[in-house]
Amino acid sequence: MQALELASMPLEWVFGRGDESFIVLSSRIRLARNLAKFPFPWKCDKDSLVEIENLILDKVSTSYMLRNSRALKLEQMDKISRMVLVENHLISPNFAQGEDVGRAVVFDDRGIVSLMLNEEDHLRIQVFLGGLQLHDAWHVAKKVDSELESLDYAFNCERGYLSTCPTNTGTGLRASVMLHIPGIVALGHMGQIVRECNRVGLTVRGMYGEGTPPGGSLFQISNQITLGLAEEELVEKVNSIALGVVEQEHFARERLIKQKGIDFADKVWRSLGIVSCARKLSMKEAMELLSKVRMGTEMKILPEISSGELNRLILDAQAGHVMALSGSGEGKGNRRNDIRYVEAKRAEILRDRLFKFLQHN
């Protein structure tokens, strides 16, 4: 029940209201903060963790930005709810798997602002918007940060905000965009993009951050270090690189259409056909098919499907969402059966939502 509710909650970024929302799925700002009075979480005992949690939740209750928010303690969440929150990017995989004590997540009713308590740092503030809206996201994050500042952050005039991992020390800011760039991937130009990004201090990662493989041509671009530049400069750096990549993606697609023509149309139409008919779909295949459908509809080869609808499907195709939406409890049968069950249910969900677009075939 909880998992279903979490899997069904509206998330602002999913509506795809920002600029270039077919290529830029989301813009995200994350701030790492710690309380001066306590050691970093990994050095805290349980009592301190609980004390930190209470301090932050008290402060949250006075926040205007988080007036319509709810707090969920990790210990209150079952396995599928945790998976759903990871897939929604509201908590990190590490957070979901860690110790329960003193760990909680706070998120507003539109999924724009969220906090993670006692993950790697005492406090992580995150702001998520759809399309390319990094500057707006930064403005929201700044406001939330000001409201919570009286928690007495660990701050050093020379080094800025202190954090558990040195790469987060400084502004504590990570600005990232999630990009859908199948054209660049198809032309084999991804290596070039990665090199360009690294040269200016940015990192390219898979859909679920560090260590996750890219799926369905989705990549996250973010700043590598947070020290040495002002927040606005960091945000602008990621923003301008994102704009450049968007332009390259448009170029790549034009080239593909010119070079491949009917082969290209064939590929995107088949993808829509398969995703509307298949009786089982692995996560990997679902992401690849959704990627082709997304490109096909944006290029007006396929019938119109909104970026909001497609974003929702990217989420709903994830294993946690599939299990939550199909009311599957934990511990039913062995793992192998579960995978087959999820693959069948995933196919059912995608079929139900996409078949209607085939009508205009």
Added chain:
Amino acid sequence: MQALELASMPLEWVFGRGDESFIVLSSRIRLARNLAKFPFPWKCDKDSLVEIENLILDKVSTSYMLRNSRALKLEQMDKISRMVLVENHLISPNFAQGEDVGRAVVFDDRGIVSLMLNEEDHLRIQVFLGGLQLHDAWHVAKKVDSELESLDYAFNCERGYLSTCPTNTGTGLRASVMLHIPGIVALGHMGQIVRECNRVGLTVRGMYGEGTPPGGSLFQISNQITLGLAEEELVEKVNSIALGVVEQEHFARERLIKQKGIDFADKVWRSLGIVSCARKLSMKEAMELLSKVRMGTEMKILPEISSGELNRLILDAQAGHVMALSGSGEGKGNRRNDIRYVEAKRAEILRDRLFKFLQHN
């Protein structure tokens, strides 16, 4: 115009009215006959070939069985019309490519009885019915043969009907069935079927006879030699083997469904999805997809599609039919472009006919 007309002509076997018409596409009887007064075609000069042609056509005009037939001389046919007639199994590939002089085809208005004049033999009589109707086909062939017998066939009391190729000497009869046996193929039992057939003097071939590769799990089974058994015995031999193979195919499908379950449903649904959406289809892929759709509908996994509709699609997916139906003339651009054009048109034809069945998805 001629090609389009030939590609649209109704063919009795296509309606699939016989027994087991999902697995047995067609039953065919062919008789090889030569006129005693003339040398075999390959030894005939042009004048003799024309003389033979005229003699047979004169006789045909008095035939009751062929009262609603038309004769087409090879020299009157353009390249695409010839392709269409080969695909309709009314003439052989060799016949279509050979010298024009003295060569003609005769066929009735239901595509049941047809004659080839001056192919390998002076006269080939062919009867085609849908499903497993070999005995009926033989009865029809016998009647046609009797009507034409006064042409004075080359016949020898010991060796029977004489023919160009020794394997046809004897009864001159070839009985064959076209089988769709994807279950047997999927289980890897095809080798066993071939060995069984060979052991009792039958041959297994691809869809278009000698030397053609099997496509879409379609195989022809026919008697290898025509000497040594009475016609009825030859026909019964092929008939009983066909019945056995049909039974094995049903077994194989039951096993597949039990072993594979959802994987099996997934495969046939995807095939229907792809064939209803693709923008280009090679002949090979079209046949594979139609094969899966045929199996899926017969096994009631897919919506109901008649064997008649599916037989028609197997024909209409062939290159000659595609060109004829899409009004493509000869000599448009180079060969590479033509293939791309045919692949696009083939996809369009299949899409138009099969998409409606997706509605019940």
